[in-house]
Amino acid sequence: MKILKMLACAAVAAVALSGCGPKDNSLKMITEATFPPYEFLRGQEVVGIDVEICRAVARKLNRPFKAETVDFDSVIPAVISGKADLAAAGITVTEDRKKNVDFSIPYVKTGIVVIFKKASPFTDAAQLKGKKIGVQSGTTSETYVLEQLKQEPERCKSPAEAVAALKAGRVDFVISDIDPAKNCVKGEADLALSDFITSEEYAVAIRKGQPELLKAIDETIAELKKSGQLAKWIRQFTEESDKLKDK
Numbered sequence: 001m002k003i004l005k006m007l008a009c010a011a012v013a014a015v016a017l018s019g020c021g022p023k024d025n026s027l028k029m030i031t032e033a034t035f036p037p038y039e040f041l042r043g044q045e046v047v048g049i050d051v052e053i054c055r056a057v058a059r060k061l062n063r064p065f066k067a068e069t070v071d072f073d074s075v076i077p078a079v080i081s082g083k084a085d086l087a088a089a090g091i092t093v094t095e096d097r098k099k100n101v102d103f104s105i106p107y108v109k110t111g112i113v114v115i116f117k118k119a120s121p122f123t124d125a126a127q128l129k130g131k132k133i134g135v136q137s138g139t140t141s142e143t144y145v146l147e148q149l150k151q152e153p154e155r156c157k158s159p160a161e162a163v164a165a166l167k168a169g170r171v172d173f174v175i176s177d178i179d180p181a182k183n184c185v186k187g188e189a190d191l192a193l194s195d196f197i198t199s200e201e202y203a204v205a206i207r208k209g210q211p212e213l214l215k216a217i218d219e220t221i222a223e224l225k226k227s228g229q230l231a232k233w234i235r236q237f238t239e240e241s242d243k244l245k246d247k
């Protein structure tokens with residue numbers, strides 16, 4: 001009897017470990033957490049504006065919520081393959097990406113900027129031609145260098161890594177989305193930011209052909225905008241990620 005019981009326990013444990021047990025109903029968000037204030041690490045935990053938006057979607061759908069971070073190049077592929085349900089990573093809506101995923105309504109209007117050394121100021125896009133430009137791999141900053149400047153960028157894992165390369169003199173300029181750029185130059189007296197060189201909008205991306213999920217995301221975003229909660233999170237996480245820089 002005792003042996004039978006032990007065997008049964010072992011079987012249950014094995015099923016749980018192999019993940020074949022009761023289906024995991026959580027809504028999985030995929031992101032790349034080096035992008036404050038949209039997503040960054042608070043210790044081991046992925047936090048930020050995008051995380052709260054996705055958590056609010058999970059709440060609306062009455063499902064548990066999980067967030068995972070991977071390289072930015074792998075974020076959109078993860079929803080296409082079904083590894084994750086929601087991709088939210090300060091993802092700019094582009095015509096190219098629209099071919100592969102569906103986008104929610106946008107939740108932020110933004111754009112990319114040039115980060116430069118005050119000692120060699122940036123004034124005009126023509127200056128970028130032929131220069132070494134650091135960008136986060138897979139981003140619209142990379143596309144800008146490839147398509148507008150028709151040259152190869154220096155690909156980095158994160159905006160912060162690109163800025164470290166700028167400080168070390170390995171690149172001449174960095175191009176990045178404005179909010180992580182602001183976070184990067186905080187406390188750096190030698191660095192400055194240009195005006196926007198593009199105009200972009202962020203939205204949540206999901207695998208194509210899920211109209212109900214898309215509707216739930218759109219409704220959530222519309223509510224968060226209307227109630228002022230989104231603006232609150234933007235303030236809160238900007239403050240928190242700026243403080244992390246002070247340490």
Ligand code: ARG
Nearest residue numbers: 032035089090091092139140
């Ligand atoms: N908005 C840019 C893009 O969509 C950069 C996003 C990078 N996001 C991140 N979490 N690292 O390409």
